[in-house]
Amino acid sequence: xxxxxxxxxxxxxxxxxxxxxxxxxxxxxxxxxxxxxxxxxxxxxxxxxxxxxxxxxxxxxxxxxxxxxxxxxxxxxxxxxxxxxxxxxxxxxxxxxxxxxxxxxxxxxxxxxxxxxxxxxxxxxxxxxxxxxxxxxxxxxxxxxxxxxxxxxxxxxxxxxxxxxxxxxxxxxxxxxxxxxxxxxxxxxxxxxxxxxxxxxxxxxxxxxxxxxxxxxxx
Amino acid sequence: xxxxxxxxxxxxxxxxxxxxxxxxxxxxxxxxxxxxxxxxxxxxxxxxxxxxxxxxxxxxxxxxxxxxxxxxxxxxxxxxxxxxxxxxxxxxxxxxxxxxxxxxxxxxxxxxxxxxxxxxxxxxxxxxxxxxxxxxxxxxxxxxxxxxxxxxxxxxxxxxxxxxxxxxxxxxxxxxxxxxxxxxxxxxxxxxxxxxxxxxxxxxxxxxxxxxxxxxxxxxxxxxxxxxxxxxxxxxxxxxxxxxxxxxxxxxxxxxxxxxxxxxxxxxxxxxxxxxxxxxxxxxxxxxxxxxx
Numbered sequence: 001x002x003x004x005x006x007x008x009x010x011x012x013x014x015x016x017x018x019x020x021x022x023x024x025x026x027x028x029x030x031x032x033x034x035x036x037x038x039x040x041x042x043x044x045x046x047x048x049x050x051x052x053x054x055x056x057x058x059x060x061x062x063x064x065x066x067x068x069x070x071x072x073x074x075x076x077x078x079x080x081x082x083x084x085x086x087x088x089x090x091x092x093x094x095x096x097x098x099x100x101x102x103x104x105x106x107x108x109x110x111x112x113x114x115x116x117x118x119x120x121x122x123x124x125x126x127x128x129x130x131x132x133x134x135x136x137x138x139x140x141x142x143x144x145x146x147x148x149x150x151x152x153x154x155x156x157x158x159x160x161x162x163x164x165x166x167x168x169x170x171x172x173x174x175x176x177x178x179x180x181x182x183x184x185x186x187x188x189x190x191x192x193x194x195x196x197x198x199x200x201x202x203x204x205x206x207x208x209x210x211x212x213x214x215x216x217x218x219x
Numbered sequence: 220x221x222x223x224x225x226x227x228x229x230x231x232x233x234x235x236x237x238x239x240x241x242x243x244x245x246x247x248x249x250x251x252x253x254x255x256x257x258x259x260x261x262x263x264x265x266x267x268x269x270x271x272x273x274x275x276x277x278x279x280x281x282x283x284x285x286x287x288x289x290x291x292x293x294x295x296x297x298x299x300x301x302x303x304x305x306x307x308x309x310x311x312x313x314x315x316x317x318x319x320x321x322x323x324x325x326x327x328x329x330x331x332x333x334x335x336x337x338x339x340x341x342x343x344x345x346x347x348x349x350x351x352x353x354x355x356x357x358x359x360x361x362x363x364x365x366x367x368x369x370x371x372x373x374x375x376x377x378x379x380x381x382x383x384x385x386x387x388x389x390x391x392x393x394x395x396x397x398x399x400x401x402x403x404x405x406x407x408x409x410x411x412x413x414x415x416x417x418x419x420x421x422x423x424x425x426x427x428x429x430x431x432x433x434x435x436x437x438x439x440x441x442x443x444x445x446x447x448x449x450x451x452x453x454x455x456x457x458x459x460x461x462x463x464x465x466x467x468x469x470x471x472x473x474x475x476x477x478x479x480x481x482x483x484x485x486x487x488x489x490x491x492x493x494x495x496x497x498x499x500x501x502x503x504x505x506x507x508x509x510x511x512x
Contacts, residue, residue, distance in 0.1 A: 001233065003467055044411050045263050045464055069263070085466065189261050189268060190463035193232030196246070196272045197261030199254075206254045206275070211232055 001192055002027055003085040008076045009058055015134030017106060018074035019052065021060045022084065029054035030087025032094070032114035033164075033183050033215040036061070037191040039083040040069035046085065047073065048188045050110035050164070050214070052138065059084070062135065064106040088191045089214050092181050094118060096160035101125075101139065102151055102173055102180075104165025105132060110183060112138045114162060126151035126169070152176050183215045221445075221473055224410075224436045224459035225300035225326060225359070225383075226272065231289055236462065239469035243295045244457065245286075247302035247328045250311060252278035257403035262392045267411030267438070268460055269390050271404045274302055274331060279312050283319065291321030300359070302328040306347040313351035325354045327379075330361035330386040331408075342373035349378030357434065359383035362414075362421045368428035381432040383457070384421045388414065411460040414438040419451050426452025426493060442475020446488055450495040 009021040027036075029051055037046040038061065047069045053060040065074040076082065092110075094117055101123035103111045108125055115123065123142040126149070127133040136144040143154055152172045155161065161180035163173045170182045184202070186209045189195040198209040202216060220241035229246065230237035237243040255275025262269045277286065282299075290297050299322050301312045309327060316322045327348055329341040345358050358374040360367060362385040371382055387408025392401045400406070418437025425433060435453025438460070439445050445456040456476075461468045480488030 001235070001466060003465075039464075043263060044268055044460065083465070187259055187261050189263075189270070189460070190466075192466060194228045194236075194466075195261060195270070195463050196226070196229075196255065196275050197270060199260060199272075199275065200258055206258075 001085065001088070003083060005081050006059075006084050008078055008080045008082065010078055011074060011076060014062065014138065015131050016064065017132075017135055018063050018065065019060055019138075020063055020073060020076060021055070021058050022082070024054075024057050024059050025084075027059065027084060028087055029059060029113075031091030032117045033091030033110050033162075033181075034087040034089050035110075035191065035210075035214060036084050036086030036088065037188075038073060041072040041076065041080075041082065043069045043072060045069070045189050046083070046191070048088075048185075048191050048210070048214075049073075050183065051087065051113050052109050053112045053116075062106065062109040062112075062138070085191060089210050090212070092162050092183070092215050096162075098159050100155065100159035100161050101142075102155060102161055102163035102165070103139070104151055104163075104169040106135075107163075107165030107169070107183070107185075108135050108139060110164055115139055115141070124151050124154040126154075126165070179217070181215050181217055184209055184213050220434075220455040221469055221476075222298070222434060222455060222457040223462060223469075224457040225328065226270075227459045227462045230293055230295070231286065233466060234293055236466045236469065237293055237295055239467075240295060240458075241455075242298055242323060243290070243293065244298040244326060245282075245290070245300050246276055247274050247300040247331065248276050248279055248282045248312060249274055249302045249304075250279055250308050252276065252281065259401060259403050260407075262401040262407070264390070264392055264409070264413075266413035267390075267409050268463075269392055269402060269407035269409055270387070271402045271407035273404065279315055283315060287319060287321055296323035297321050298324045298326050298357070300326045300328050301348070302331060303344075306344050309344045310347040310351040313348045313354070313356075317352040317354060322354060324357060324380075325352060326357045326359050326383050328359050328386070330359055340373065341370050342377040345374045345377035345379045355380040357381040357383045359386055360421070360425075361386045361388070362417045362437075363388050367421050368424050371425040371429050371431070375429045375431055379431065381434065381454075382425050382429070383434045383436065384425055384453070385414065385418045385437050388417065410438070412438045412440065415444060419447060422448055422453050423451040423495060427496065439472065442472050442477070442479040445472055445476045446479045446483075446491055447495075449488065450491045450493070452493045452496065454492065 415438030
């Protein structure tokens with residue numbers, strides 16, 4: 001478990017989101033689906049973010065400015081510094097015959113890194129508006145839909161599904177693809193198993209997402 | 220000594236963080252396994268964080284057979300935090316721990332804000348635990364009582380060897396949009412910087428009331444915060460919420476504590492113990508040889 005103070009390289013707007021690019025320092029980018037805890041300037045607790053892209057010498061995170069912490073992260077300027085801890089948790093299993101990436105909204109965040117690792121498999125992405133759908137440009141070979149069309153309507157049979165998105169989407173994906181690997185999300189204070197805050201009930205059991213997830217098998 | 224606050228570190232998941240402390244305090248153990256409370260369980264506020272974990276733990280049976288042997292291998296003294304819903308629960312767990320050499324001390328959590336409080340008083344629980352174990356007993360008290368000195372004196376009379384001050388205080392956060400509670404169970408325990416002046420007051424009050432050794436905790440972010448607790452009357456300091464944001468906090472706070480002590484003219488930071496209760500220094504005389512202030 002490694003924590004470093006790293007320099008912001010750039011913040012790029014992608015629709016309503018910001019792609020925050022940070023110098024990698026001595027940190028390992030980890031496996032797709034793993035996450036990092038990013039210091040949120042001026043806030044008490046860091047924020048968990050899955051790695052979006054791992055350009056040479058950098059770590060890039062796609063962030064949705066929905067609260068004070070994520071807004072502060074999106075507002076960081078090149079040259080600013082922040083503490084970064086990671087990589088944390090368990091990523092996606094990559095030995096698959098017919099991978100299909102499924103993403104919803106800011107849930108597309110880990111898919112660019114995942115797409116690269118799987119040599120750009122097909123992807124289906126759902127968004128609530130055309131503006132949000134601009135994030136689809138980060139994922140190669142993606143078919144995009146906007147509400148009221150749902151991603152689950154675009155999932156062909158017989159695919160090895162790897163999905164990330166809001167909980168209702170993940171539940172719906174699980175219904176059509178029972179063996180899917182799902183990346184879940186929960187508020188976390190620590191990201192390394194200390195706080196027990198990120199427990200989510202899955203199949204009647206409470207699991208600590210940061211240690212046992214965030215990627216869990218649906219079955 | 221530098222410890223962690225109970226529930227703020229899992230030594231089996233993060234052994235290196237635990238080894239950076241002088242003693243590791245476990246998450247509270249109850250007689251039966253508990254899943255804990257319904258998510259959402261944590262929320263940040265502008266002045267601290269709220270948690271409502273609800274004493275998630277494997278129960279005393281699995282704790283003793285599965286966790287304790289592994290904790291014993293860490294090479295750090297182990298304090299076990301004990302919780303329950305009636306006096307007998309505490310007594311039972313204390314007697315189960317009594318024969319385990321891995322256990323250096325027992326902290327009685329008589330003040331969790333996130334589960335139904337035991338009906339008995341802290342003193343009754345301490346008295347029952349005292350009969351069940353020879354281990355050092357630390358009573359962890361809530362600052363949310365009318366007179367913490369009275370609770371502390373009663374715990375001392377019942378046989379407590381020390382006090383852990385303070386537990387979290389109950390708080391509520393509403394979702395700004397829906398105006399409904401953010402936390403699944405509604406309310407939770409407030410920790411972090413907001414708790415620090417409350418902890419300082421509780422430590423100072425209980426020091427004067429009992430002179431018992433105290434583990435001070437509540438909102439410690441850095442070495443100076445820790446030094447202030449020592450000055451208020453804490454023998455030891457525990458780190459809580461800061462561990463979530465900074466797993467390197469034990470080494471950092473320890474280094475800052477030495478520096479903060481030295482800057483104020485103390486050869487060892489322990490020498491600042493309870494200094495807040497002495498008469499204030501008169502400016503111009505003693506401050507001369509503490510010019511680095």
